[in-house]
Amino acid sequence: MAFGRLERTRGDAPMSDINMTPLIDVMLVLVVIFLITAPLLASAIRLNLPRSDAAGASDAAASVLVVVNQAGQVFLDDKPVTDAELATRLTARASQDPDTEVQLRADAAVRYGRVVEVIGMAQKAGLARIGFVADNRPARP
Numbered sequence: 001m002a003f004g005r006l007e008r009t010r011g012d013a014p015m016s017d018i019n020m021t022p023l024i025d026v027m028l029v030l031v032v033i034f035l036i037t038a039p040l041l042a043s044a045i046r047l048n049l050p051r052s053d054a055a056g057a058s059d060a061a062a063s064v065l066v067v068v069n070q071a072g073q074v075f076l077d078d079k080p081v082t083d084a085e086l087a088t089r090l091t092a093r094a095s096q097d098p099d100t101e102v103q104l105r106a107d108a109a110v111r112y113g114r115v116v117e118v119i120g121m122a123q124k125a126g127l128a129r130i131g132f133v134a135d136n137r138p139a140r141p
Contacts, residue, residue: 062097063131064090066122068106072114087121094126101129 066086067075074086081089093100102122106115122130 062099063101063103064093064127065103065105066118068104068110068114068118070107070109072110074118083117083121086118087125090122090125090127098126099129100127101131102127103131103133105133 065077067078069075074081074083076086076089090102104115104118104122106118119130
């Protein structure tokens with residue numbers, strides 16, 4: 001019985017390069033998802049703003065956004081606050097910069113008295129510049 005040499009064939013050499021195609025595909029999908037969802041996260045408070053043909057909101061150097069929804073609840077920079085918290089935070093903003101503009105967005109169904117209360121809180125805090133934000137898009141037919 002003769003035994004010959006058993007030859008082993010060498011397999012493919014290990015790959016030392018990283019395949020970038022799957023990584024690029026995943027990153028592009030994440031970018032697309034971010035581009036689609038980013039505008040939706042801008043303001044989560046649903047309002048029915050009054051319509052106006054006037055120019056849009058001004059881009060003041062220092063501004064604070066106050067929103068009053070249909071139920072009369074107040075939001076400061078998209079976070080719900082009580083009236084006492086609103087007064088405290090507006091006073092703190094006024095002490096930092098008295099020229100801060102209050103941009104007031106109020107739903108069209110909010111009673112006028114509630115809007116006046118919010119304006120009064122801003123004025124008592126020392127913020128005299130108040131801008132009313134309206135929807136300047138044309139009405140849908």
